[in-house]
Structure formats: structure tokens, C-alpha cells
Amino acid sequence: MNGQNGFWVVVDVQSGIPISVSLHPDKESADMKEMALRAGMNPEDDEVGVFYVESTTGNTHCTPA
Numbered sequence: 001m002n003g004q005n006g007f008w009v010v011v012d013v014q015s016g017i018p019i020s021v022s023l024h025p026d027k028e029s030a031d032m033k034e035m036a037l038r039a040g041m042n043p044e045d046d047e048v049g050v051f052y053v054e055s056t057t058g059n060t061h062c063t064p065a
Helices: 027-039
Strands: 006-014 017-024 046-054
Touching (some): 006 027, 017 027, 027 046
Antiparallel strands (some): 006 046
């Protein structure tokens, strides 16, 4: 999962509703986005998830959020 064949997805969920999804070319930028979102979230109701998505089409072009 080095980002060569896919990208990282960060999902922001507030009160059970997905609010935003951002794509990142590397884990470091995804982790930074996660930290920024967690700083302002309510841990009782909100969640942030980071996932690696493998590209099946060979298209790994991703513009950082």
C-alpha cells in the first residue's frame, strides 16, 4: 500500500452522515487531513475514516485535497 497503484480516501462523517470525501496520493497527506478533521470533530457523534483504494483501471491520477 505505497500509493503506486491506488490512492488514499478520507471520509468525514458527522452525526452519521457522510459530509466529505477527499482523495490523497499518499498516506502522509491523508493522515494530515484526518488529523485536521479530528481536531474539530465531536468524538461522541462524528468519525473520520482513512482507506486505501487500489486502482483497477490503472488510472491513479489524484489531485490532493
